[in-house]
Amino acid sequence: MKRSIVSIENLSHRYSKDWAIRDISFEILEVGVLGLLGSNGAGKSTTMNILCGVLSQTAGKVTIDGADLRLEPELAKRKLGFLPQNAPLHLDLTVDEYLIYCAYLRDIPKGKISYAVDQAKEKCGISHFGKRLINNLSGGYRQRVGIAQAIIHHPKLVVLDEPTNGLDPNQILEVRKLIKEIAEERSVIFSTHMLSEVQATCRDIKMIENGRLVFADTMEAFNNYILPDSMLITMNNPPEVSSFLEIGGITDAQVISDKTFRLRFSASDAISQKIIEISVARGWELSEIALERSSLDEIFAQLSNRPQPRR
Numbered sequence: 001m002k003r004s005i006v007s008i009e010n011l012s013h014r015y016s017k018d019w020a021i022r023d024i025s026f027e028i029l030e031v032g033v034l035g036l037l038g039s040n041g042a043g044k045s046t047t048m049n050i051l052c053g054v055l056s057q058t059a060g061k062v063t064i065d066g067a068d069l070r071l072e073p074e075l076a077k078r079k080l081g082f083l084p085q086n087a088p089l090h091l092d093l094t095v096d097e098y099l100i101y102c103a104y105l106r107d108i109p110k111g112k113i114s115y116a117v118d119q120a121k122e123k124c125g126i127s128h129f130g131k132r133l134i135n136n137l138s139g140g141y142r143q144r145v146g147i148a149q150a151i152i153h154h155p156k157l158v159v160l161d162e163p164t165n166g167l168d169p170n171q172i173l174e175v176r177k178l179i180k181e182i183a184e185e186r187s188v189i190f191s192t193h194m195l196s197e198v199q200a201t202c203r204d205i206k207m208i209e210n211g212r213l214v215f216a217d218t219m220e221a222f223n224n225y226i227l228p229d230s231m232l233i234t235m236n237n238p239p240e241v242s243s244f245l246e247i248g249g250i251t252d253a254q255v256i257s258d259k260t261f262r263l264r265f266s267a268s269d270a271i272s273q274k275i276i277e278i279s280v281a282r283g284w285e286l287s288e289i290a291l292e293r294s295s296l297d298e299i300f301a302q303l304s305n306r307p308q309p310r311r
């Protein structure tokens with residue numbers, strides 16, 4: 001059975017009088033990548049900051065590998081590595097100098113620092129940049145240095161706040177690959193407001209909206225949840241819009257222009273195949289058909305309105 005490394009129970013936080021997060025509970029498994037998805041202001045950073053011990057919660061409990069973050073903060077924090085949204089890099093140090101400094105901060109015994117630095121550099125693909133000033137590295141490599149400092153003490157949990165923000169497409173692919181690699185032997189949680197980031201990297205997904213947990217399941221379950229439920233069709237010789245409603249499985253038909261319509265359908269296999277066949281049989285001259293997925297905003301809205309969040 002898969003073991004969890006982090007337990008978050010009924011976590012709530014209030015800044016002055018407004019609640020930023022309310023009654024959030026979930027577990028994080030000891031291996032793999034978990035994505036924390038939410039729109040701006042949803043409560044991601046508040047949750048991440050509490051999880052890292054940077055912010056003390058108003059109510060609730062966080063346990064990391066059995067250590068209560070509030071009661072045993074030092075023990076709990078030894079088990080985690082953190083890369084905040086703005087990586088805490090010293091641009092005027094070389095990669096080696098910076099990682100040695102981080103190793104001291106992490107209380108790694110003097111005799112083991114050099115080995116720890118080499119291992120972290122190797123894991124993050126920056127061994128050849130040891131003598132390079134961080135200021136002279138590209139954004140993608142700076143982010144690798146940030147991840148190296150987060151894993152230098154072999155934490156069981158690594159927390160990454162929007163780790164691909166501001167990177168170019170190639171750098172994003174490289175950092176995603178690195179995140180997956182470091183998650184082969186530990187738990188990684190990262191926050192993002194981009195669905196594509198979570199879909200590309202994560203096994204599990206937690207979604208928060210307006211401070212509440214609105215979805216918690218596997219990425220596969222999430223992808224099933226957002227299966228397309230409408231399509232845009234264009235026909236050179238379309239029928240009356242009401243004709244579409246006579247097709248089994250079509251629940252709504254909307255006129256977009258003379259020749260283009262949006263059809264909504266109930267969960268049904270091969271509905272587009274059916275439309276194509278009927279269109280050919282009746283001479284509607286179908287020229288284009290495209291399935292539409294819900295936008296992230298629609299998904300957030302749907303999930304936020306659900307009565308019971310799924311754990």
Ligand SMILES: Nc1ncnc2c1ncn2[C@@H]1O[C@H](COP(=O)(O)OP(=O)(O)OP(=O)(O)O)[C@@H](O)[C@H]1O
Pocket residue numbers: 015016019020038039040041042043044045046047193
């Ligand atoms: N220091 C603070 N004082 C008062 N309110 C705050 C503070 N930090 C965050 N908030 C509020 O708490 C709520 C949650 O904010 P939080 O930063 O956790 O969201 P987020 O999901 O990380 O958003 P973003 O992606 O924009 O960083 C928001 O309404 C925000 O305005």
